[in-house]
Amino acid sequence: MSNVVTNQPTKRTASSAVREKTRIAIIGCGPRGMQCLEALSRKMPAEVLMNVEIQVYEPAEFPGAGSVYDPRQPHELRMNFATQHIDFWKTDPDQKKQRSTSLIGWLAKHYSELAKSDQYIPRSIVGEYLSSCFQTVLGRFAENQVTVVQQQVRSLVPSASRWTVMTEDGHCEVFDQVVLTTGHEGLRASEQLQRTDSSQFVLPTQSQLTHEAIPPQATVLLRGSGLTAIDAVMSLTVGRGGAFTETDDLPRYVSSGEEPLRIDIQSRSGRPGLAKPTAAVEPIFEAFWDKYRSQLVAKMTQHGELHFYRDIWNVVIDAAASFLNHSRSSSMPPINRCEVDVWYRGWSRYGMDGSTACQAMLQSYQVAGGKQPLDIPFALGEAWRKLYPDLTQLISHGGLAEGQWNRFAKIGREMERISFGPPAINVGRMLTLIDQQKLNLGCCREPDSYDRVINAVIAGPHQAKTGGPIAALIQQGVVAVDAATGAVKISGDGMAIGQPLGAETFVTPESTQSVAEPPVHGLAVFGRATEGWVVGNDTLTRTLHQHIERWAESVHVQVMANC
Numbered sequence: 338m339s340n341v342v343t344n345q346p347t348k349r350t351a352s353s354a355v356r357e358k359t360r361i362a363i364i365g366c367g368p369r370g371m372q373c374l375e376a377l378s379r380k381m382p383a384e385v386l387m388n389v390e391i392q393v394y395e396p397a398e399f400p401g402a403g404s405v406y407d408p409r410q411p412h413e414l415r416m417n418f419a420t421q422h423i424d425f426w427k428t429d430p431d432q433k434k435q436r437s438t439s440l441i442g443w444l445a446k447h448y449s450e451l452a453k454s455d456q457y458i459p460r461s462i463v464g465e466y467l468s469s470c471f472q473t474v475l476g477r478f479a480e481n482q483v484t485v486v487q488q489q490v491r492s493l494v495p496s497a498s499r500w501t502v503m504t505e506d507g508h509c510e511v512f513d514q515v516v517l518t519t520g521h522e523g524l525r526a527s528e529q530l531q532r533t534d535s536s537q538f539v540l541p542t543q544s545q546l547t548h549e550a551i552p553p554q555a556t557v558l559l560r561g562s563g564l565t566a567i568d569a570v571m572s573l574t575v576g577r578g579g580a581f582t583e584t585d586d587l588p589r590y591v592s593s594g595e596e597p598l599r600i601d602i603q604s605r606s607g608r609p610g611l612a613k614p615t616a617a618v619e620p621i622f623e624a625f626w627d628k629y630r631s632q633l634v635a636k637m638t639q640h641g642e643l644h645f646y647r648d649i650w651n652v653v654i655d656a657a658a659s660f661l662n663h664s665r666s667s668s669m670p671p672i673n674r675c676e677v678d679v680w681y682r683g684w685s686r687y688g689m690d691g692s693t694a695c696q697a698m699l700q701s702y703q704v705a706g707g708k709q710p711l712d713i714p715f716a717l718g719e720a721w722r723k724l725y726p727d728l729t730q731l732i733s734h735g736g737l738a739e740g741q742w743n744r745f746a747k748i749g750r751e752m753e754r755i756s757f758g759p760p761a762i763n764v765g766r767m768l769t770l771i772d773q774q775k776l777n778l779g780c781c782r783e784p785d786s787y788d789r790v791i792n793a794v795i796a797g798p799h800q801a802k803t804g805g806p807i808a809a810l811i812q813q814g815v816v817a818v819d820a821a822t823g824a825v826k827i828s829g830d831g832m833a834i835g836q837p838l839g840a841e842t843f844v845t846p847e848s849t850q851s852v853a854e855p856p857v858h859g860l861a862v863f864g865r866a867t868e869g870w871v872v873g874n875d876t877l878t879r880t881l882h883q884h885i886e887r888w889a890e891s892v893h894v895q896v897m898a899n900c
């Protein structure tokens with residue numbers, strides 16, 4: 338390895354900084370921060386790249402993986418993304434996939450039994466892959482050109498045309514360019530629940546859900562029904578020695594006796610995540626979706642004036658109905674778009690009791706496994722998945738007309754359950770635990786009646802960490818927040834929009850909503866903090882948006898100008 342990675346900061350400080358080279362700080366180095374580092378290494382010729390110094394701030398022990406994909410987490414915590422869709426090196430949807438560098442290619446060398454499609458492998462193993470990718474990226478730089486500081490950043494202060502970064506130990510350094518890719522800003526509970534609830538947060542499970550914290554045979558209330566709640570259930574069952582055996586129907590579960598007596602799940606709507614399709618469902622030819630993609634692409638001329646129901650949702654409904662009719666047996670009656678729309682309205686309008694939620698999960702599990710014919714929720718989920726890249730381009734950067742965001746956001750939340758729910762294997766396991774009365778949906782008892790209460794709702798994308806750099810930049814008015822979405826606004830190359838550096842006063846909250854605001858010189862923001870202004874911020878997908886690629890190109894131009 339040609340690079341020295343250290344937890345110690347370099348010697349250059351705010352008082353002694355010189356400008357021989359362009360200095361770049363990457364704050365947060367999970368997958369998104371690593372993407373920034375990789376893009377810089379690829380976009381700049383070697384003779385230009387040598388004029389750059391990079392400092393990476395990442396408190397987690399495994400840069401590239403970060404806290405979410407920590408390789409040390411237990412194996413019962415699995416991915417919600419199938420193996421064939423993970424390839425760190427793929428940056429363009431039309432780019433030919435290289436099996437040797439994809440996750441499956443890496444698995445073939447290290448975990449050969451997992452090196453196939455349609456696998457939802459442990460997150461820790463994906464963390465190993467990402468950590469390996471980070472070492473490969475480092476190898477593109479000269480020795481000592483990239484320094485890793487294993488600390489959190491306390492503050493980020495603009496000064497003239499540069500930025501001063503202060504770490505938690507009070508050390509300051511000055512940079513020409515700063516990139517914020519802080520993601521979840523640590524594993525944190527939702528602030529909304531923290532204000533009213535003293536429950537224990539679920540993550541990291543290996544320290545939060547120990548036998549001491551959650552004793553065997555305790556009664557447990559689990560707040561939240563999403564993917565984090567499934568993590569908690571698997572940790573308290575499989576993680577304690579219980580074992581599932583797969584069968585042709587639902588899996589069997591053998592208890593270890595160390596589990597809680599019963600886990601009751603409580604959520605606001607009661608609506609569950611539906612199972613993702615498995616390889617047992619024969620896919621339709623990809624060109625089928627081109628008609629509907631073209632309809633959405635044609636709407637780009639109306640960007641900024643789009644009405645979600647009229648211009649976007651109707652296309653999704655039409656695509657779902659057409660897909661279902663194309664996939665069904667000719668002996669079955671055709672489905673029209675009104676039936677799809679009526680089903681969705683019925684799903685989304687009312688809360689769901691535990692029994693109804695179980696039936697919805699079971700139906701989705703059987704359809705996903707090819708044991709039942711495709712139905713409306715499957716077709717609607719598939720249409721949303723296939724058209725999602727085009728949706729993100731239409732809606733991002735203020736594509737919707739005034740007053741339309743909430744309409745999209747409401748449907749978007751429901752489609753997360755319908756399109757991007759848990760893998761079928763986890764849905765089957767949850768159903769088995771329900772059958773064995775170890776798990777119950779739709780709880781309505783008071784929290785005080787349980788031995789333990791677990792909070793399985795993570796902080797939302799716009800709940801910036803108190804005392805963190807994003808919260809401070811927003812509070813000071815340095816970066817603008819979109820009024821409709823609550824997201825940090827960025828330009829097409831990822832530069833934050835807001836207060837120009839060198840101004841004597843901060844802008845007012847009202848003025849931060851102006852579309853005429855300039856980019857903030859030297860400050861880029863990618864990922865979770867921008868969610869809503871940029872739709873679709875999955876950290877393992879580099880093909881939905883090209884902000885990082887454009888940012889790296891702009892840095893290349895600036896470095897050339899300084900040479």
